[in-house]
Amino acid sequence: MDFFENMPKIELHAHLNGSLKMDSIRELGLQLYGENSSDFLKRIQEFTTFPEDMDADKLSKCFQKFAFMHELTSSRKGLQLATQMVIRDFARDNVIYLELRTTPKNNEHMTRREYLETILEAIQASRESYGEIIVKLLISIDRSQGVDAAEEIVNLAIEMKSQYPTIVRGMDLSGNPAKGHFKDFLPSLEKAKKADLHLALHCAEIDNEEEAQEMLDFQFDRCGHGTYLTLKQMEQCKEQNITIECCLTSNVKCGTVKDYDMHHFKRLHDNGIRSVICTDDCGVFDSTLSQEFAIASTVFSLKKNNIHDLCKNAIAAAFCDDVEKTDLRQRIDKYFADNTE
Numbered sequence: 001m002d003f004f005e006n007m008p009k010i011e012l013h014a015h016l017n018g019s020l021k022m023d024s025i026r027e028l029g030l031q032l033y034g035e036n037s038s039d040f041l042k043r044i045q046e047f048t049t050f051p052e053d054m055d056a057d058k059l060s061k062c063f064q065k066f067a068f069m070h071e072l073t074s075s076r077k078g079l080q081l082a083t084q085m086v087i088r089d090f091a092r093d094n095v096i097y098l099e100l101r102t103t104p105k106n107n108e109h110m111t112r113r114e115y116l117e118t119i120l121e122a123i124q125a126s127r128e129s130y131g132e133i134i135v136k137l138l139i140s141i142d143r144s145q146g147v148d149a150a151e152e153i154v155n156l157a158i159e160m161k162s163q164y165p166t167i168v169r170g171m172d173l174s175g176n177p178a179k180g181h182f183k184d185f186l187p188s189l190e191k192a193k194k195a196d197l198h199l200a201l202h203c204a205e206i207d208n209e210e211e212a213q214e215m216l217d218f219q220f221d222r223c224g225h226g227t228y229l230t231l232k233q234m235e236q237c238k239e240q241n242i243t244i245e246c247c248l249t250s251n252v253k254c255g256t257v258k259d260y261d262m263h264h265f266k267r268l269h270d271n272g273i274r275s276v277i278c279t280d281d282c283g284v285f286d287s288t289l290s291q292e293f294a295i296a297s298t299v300f301s302l303k304k305n306n307i308h309d310l311c312k313n314a315i316a317a318a319f320c321d322d323v324e325k326t327d328l329r330q331r332i333d334k335y336f337a338d339n340t341e
């Protein structure tokens, strides 16, 4: 485990509100409310609990959990603190490059634009506190929220990209995959693509072959999960240079994959389809990127050179510039050179 904890890592799939660790939620509660009530502590416990006997619809239930974090980050102060803490927690796990994604929200305290500005300011400030970690932002469309919100979010993303070109790098399509239809979001995503925003879309998280096909034919950069891609579709990913973001614990806890050893990572790996290891929501799923690497390594008997390849895959698929990629490559190559048996 030490090997993975010390390894400089790249995280490409992390939802902001799902990535706050339990200790940090407690800390956030203290900073926001003064004292943590027993009811609050109970709710933190519920946040990360996935009972064995939860029914088949575990994934849908998972989406209800986010409401807890959304309450905590509904004020500018809460959102700013949460962003800082999430970056700090990834930095503590030796993540050296982080792509955070989040859906801009509007409420009585802020507009979607203010939501994004708060996060972008917190990311900029984190350079002073945690200088070693590079942080990028992907702006998410929640497929359960309809096309009008999506259109507003794409327009904002284009605007924010021009204001913060080194931080705002792309867009994500996420939310409950059982809700909404990809086709409805196509014009908005097309617009994002034309504006040179990279696309990392949740695709085939549940079994919907037709939709996955529509998405692949549209073409995008990275596929979140890809659990139910057919072998033919996986081959199409290879041809189209699409990298698959594998989030092992997320899939097992949400019940879209029965067990770790049944995870499609194996099929991707065996068929030479480029994949990366990610956490998805390391707060909700109570994991770390180091743990995800340790699990993948044990379950799939990966050797050090396989792990090194996974890190190189992440560099290749990262939405940053070539100078940053060269720097990441050097740091990671050095770690593997210094740690050969």
Ligand SMILES: CNc1ncnc2c1ncn2[C@@H]1O[C@H](COP(=O)(O)O)[C@@H](O)[C@H]1O
Binding pocket: 015, 016, 017, 018, 062, 063, 066, 101, 102, 103, 140, 142, 174, 175, 176, 177, 202, 205, 250, 254, 280, 281
């Ligand atoms: C478990 N698999 C998943 N599949 C699809 N979307 C997911 C997800 N996990 C998280 N999200 C999306 O990210 C939001 C939380 O972060 P933000 O509020 O945006 O920072 C969730 O509400 C959902 O829309």
Ligand SMILES: [Zn+2]
Binding pocket: 013, 015, 174, 202, 224, 280
């Ligand atoms: Zn996700």
